[in-house]
Structures are given as structure tokens and as C-alpha cells.
Amino acid sequence: MLLMLTSILRASSALLFPPACEICSVPLGLQRQALCQSCESKIRVLQAPFCVSCGRNCLAENKTCGNCAGDFYFDRVFAYAYYEGVMREILHHYKFNEKKYVAEYLSEKMISFFKAHLKVNDFDAVLAVPLDPFGHNKRGFNQSALLTRRISKALSLEDRSYVLRRKRPLSPQFLMNKSERKENVRGQFWIAAPESVRKARCLVVDDILTTGETLSECARVLKEAGAISVTGLTASRGL
Ligand SMILES: [Zn+2]
Ligand SMILES: [Zn+2]
Known part of the structure; x- marks a missing residue:
């Protein structure tokens, strides 16, 4: 009330x-x-060249930084800024207070970031990482879906978020360590319309990148369905 x-x-x-x-x-x-x-x-935007598996700055293009796990199903991942301070706060406002003009702000930043470092011609479709059903119902909207819609419009790439689905509710990820998270996301996603991602080069959008396991699992099922490549784009990433 x-x-x-x-x-x-x-x-x-x-x-x-x-x-x-x-x-x-x-x-x-x-x-x-x-x-x-x-x-x-005060927002710390990530700088090129980027590590292919964590999106942090590294010594050369198309390399890994040597400080991350690096064992993922996605081809590359890009994050706009570090999840700290102002960025952390604004994402929190977006997620829990449903401030949709914050989505406008974040997606604009992600679109400029995309244009600076990636090429639209290298992609066929954009997909949002789906929320677990429990989280979605509780908050009433999927913050990644909203970002995806705006990004797809601005880049004239088809939003095929309907393809990527999530099965069972997560136990809260933030309480888990790295290996528990990996176990937790395994088998959580499924593909609703494989023909929509067959031979497609996919851009998968999320708000926060933490360990990379969620994105990796999305990439695994997309590639199993025939996707050629999976690139992640997130608004932020852990330090
Ligand atoms: Zn790295
Ligand atoms: Zn201010």
C-alpha cells in the first residue's frame, strides 16, 4: 500500500x-x-580491446585476459559498464521499481556501445535471457526483454526472444558460489522454435553478467538448436 x-x-x-x-x-x-x-x-565503461570470455579490458583483440574462467559456450561477450556505484544503483532502481525510462537510458548506452564495437551485419537475431518464472511473475516484467526490444528496434534486428525459454525456478543465485551456480543453471533453458535460430548469429541480451554461466547455458541450447554463433551483450558486469 x-x-x-x-x-x-x-x-x-x-x-x-x-x-x-x-x-x-x-x-x-x-x-x-x-x-x-x-x-x-562516475560510470566505468569497459574499454577495448575486450577479453572474449569476460568482456574486460585485455592486451589484444580476440584474446582472453587470463584472469577469467574462459570455458564458455558463447563466442564473445560484451558488457557496457562495471556493476558498481551509480550503475549498480540505477540497475537496482530499474529492476525493483520498474522505472521504464531507465530502460530507455540503459538501452541507449548499450546501443551506442554496440555500434562502437560490433557490426549489425554480423547478426541475424536478438534474444533476451528469460527470467525464471517465479521472478518474472513477482516483478511483473522482464527487464532484459525490455532492453532487447529497444536494441532490436534500433539495430533493425529481429527480436526472437520467444525462442529462448526457462524451465524451473532458480534458487537465489546470489547465495551460491561459482560451482553451485554452474550446477544451478544447467538444463534450465530450452528452445521453443529451433527453426528460428537455425544457422542464426545470435545476440543475447541481459542486464548483468556475473559468472557467465547463465549466458553460457543459453549459448549451449541455442547452438544445440543450430545457431552459428552466440554473442552476449549486457548492461553491466561484475568487477
Ligand atoms: Zn577475461
Ligand atoms: Zn546525479
Whole structure:
């Protein structure tokens, strides 16, 4: 009830006052933006050349950094920024307060990042990492699906998220160590329409990359269904 009242108040105050920075509340003028310049400058964007298996900076293109597991089914992964400070906070607002204009902000950043480092012609389809059914119902929307929709539109790549499905609810991932996570995601995904990804070069979108196991498992089932390549693109990654 309190939450509902708060969101009603917030929504109506947005009509009365100019929008404010999502993090520090400084007024932003009339244009709807998520962050002020000062807060945005605190986001640590990942820099090329990127490690193919973790997306962190490494010494040369198409190599691994040597500090990550590197044993994944996906071909490459790219993350826009590190999951810390402002980025962590804004993703949290997005995920739990359903602030959809934050999706607008994040997807714009991911699209520019894509354009700077990847080529649209290297892909046939975009797919979202599906939420586990429990999480989806509880929050009411899939934050990765929303990012995917915007990215697919901007890049004119077909959104084939319907292909990639999730089976059973996860036990909370954040409580697990690395090997427990790997075990936990194994066999969780399935392909609803294999013909839609056969011979396709797929871009798989998620909000956060942690160990890489979830993305790797998505890549495994997509390739089993005949996908040629799977590249991950996430809004953020762990440090
Ligand atoms: Zn700010
Ligand atoms: Zn690496």
C-alpha cells in the first residue's frame, strides 16, 4: 500500500516538477533523462580491446585476459559498464521499481556501445535471457526483454526472444558460489522454435553478467538448436 502511494506520488510529482537525476536528485530540466552529467561520469565503461570470455579490458583483440574462467559456450561477450556505484544503483532502481525510462537510458548506452564495437551485419537475431518464472511473475516484467526490444528496434534486428525459454525456478543465485551456480543453471533453458535460430548469429541480451554461466547455458541450447554463433551483450558486469 505504502509502495503504491509512493509511486502514485512520484508519478504525479513528475508532472508538476522537472525530472531529477535518478541518483542525486539534482533537477535535469525539461527533457526526461535518467542521470545528471556528474553521476554519469562516475560510470566505468569497459574499454577495448575486450577479453572474449569476460568482456574486460585485455592486451589484444580476440584474446582472453587470463584472469577469467574462459570455458564458455558463447563466442564473445560484451558488457557496457562495471556493476558498481551509480550503475549498480540505477540497475537496482530499474529492476525493483520498474522505472521504464531507465530502460530507455540503459538501452541507449548499450546501443551506442554496440555500434562502437560490433557490426549489425554480423547478426541475424536478438534474444533476451528469460527470467525464471517465479521472478518474472513477482516483478511483473522482464527487464532484459525490455532492453532487447529497444536494441532490436534500433539495430533493425529481429527480436526472437520467444525462442529462448526457462524451465524451473532458480534458487537465489546470489547465495551460491561459482560451482553451485554452474550446477544451478544447467538444463534450465530450452528452445521453443529451433527453426528460428537455425544457422542464426545470435545476440543475447541481459542486464548483468556475473559468472557467465547463465549466458553460457543459453549459448549451449541455442547452438544445440543450430545457431552459428552466440554473442552476449549486457548492461553491466561484475568487477
Ligand atoms: Zn546525479
Ligand atoms: Zn577475461
